[in-house]
Amino acid sequence: MIKLEKIGKSYKADNEWIPVLKNVEMEVNQGDFLAIMGPSGSGKSTLLNLIGFVDRNYEGNYFLEGNIVTSKNDADLSKLRNQRVGFVFQQFNLIETLTIEENVELPLLYDGWSYRETKSKVLELLEKLGIGDKGKKMPKQLSGGQQQRAAIARAIINNPDFILADEPTGALDTQTSNDIMNVFKQLNEEEGVTIILVTHDPTTVKYCNRVVHMQDGILTEEVR
Numbered sequence: 001m002i003k004l005e006k007i008g009k010s011y012k013a014d015n016e017w018i019p020v021l022k023n024v025e026m027e028v029n030q031g032d033f034l035a036i037m038g039p040s041g042s043g044k045s046t047l048l049n050l051i052g053f054v055d056r057n058y059e060g061n062y063f064l065e066g067n068i069v070t071s072k073n074d075a076d077l078s079k080l081r082n083q084r085v086g087f088v089f090q091q092f093n094l095i096e097t098l099t100i101e102e103n104v105e106l107p108l109l110y111d112g113w114s115y116r117e118t119k120s121k122v123l124e125l126l127e128k129l130g131i132g133d134k135g136k137k138m139p140k141q142l143s144g145g146q147q148q149r150a151a152i153a154r155a156i157i158n159n160p161d162f163i164l165a166d167e168p169t170g171a172l173d174t175q176t177s178n179d180i181m182n183v184f185k186q187l188n189e190e191e192g193v194t195i196i197l198v199t200h201d202p203t204t205v206k207y208c209n210r211v212v213h214m215q216d217g218i219l220t221e222e223v224r
């Protein structure tokens, strides 16, 4: 599904180019639940942004379903981002001035759906994620775990090919972290949703079926 070949990326600091990703080779298959682990500053978020079509300044080749992504322009990349990827972040990143329902329906509206069509789809998904009664609330009125469920709903509402989750349990207590990881696990096992998770937390890794480690921009896969 995703294939990265010899990916390299550097940032310029004080007139010097600092390599952040070095010759990264990676394949992600449909249905994988993959963890990316590694110390702070090792390049995990840089890699995630590249996989999520946020960044296109890198060396090497990126293939999605066998098609090369590397040479696409910004407009094509933003279309891919809207249709193919769901993002989940540590701080939830819900829009504070919109209700939960409105937050979750946004990706559908961007995709050209009418308000009338989105309603039942949003309500069904909120119900499935255990926050069916929270649709009319504002994000601030929900607990961290409930907000993350809403963010997951927003990430999967338009059936993306894969979810990119950047430390999605980093702001949650242990019990709520486990609840959220179980939501991901259920989506992965029951609906075949492909998930790529950046995490510092070894306890979240037991939910994943593959683990890769990033160290100074070099990616290696753990043999399990």
Ligand SMILES: Nc1ncnc2c1ncn2[C@@H]1O[C@H](COP(=O)(O)OP(=O)(O)OP(=O)(O)O)[C@@H](O)[C@H]1O
Pocket: 011, 012, 020, 038, 039, 040, 041, 042, 043, 044, 045, 046, 047
């Ligand atoms: N826009 C940028 N300009 C310059 N340097 C950057 C930029 N973004 C990231 N870096 C540098 O690239 C390196 C990798 O950063 P990245 O955010 O990918 O690491 P990370 O593994 O995700 O870290 P963390 O776990 O702390 O989020 C760091 O040294 C960082 O300072």
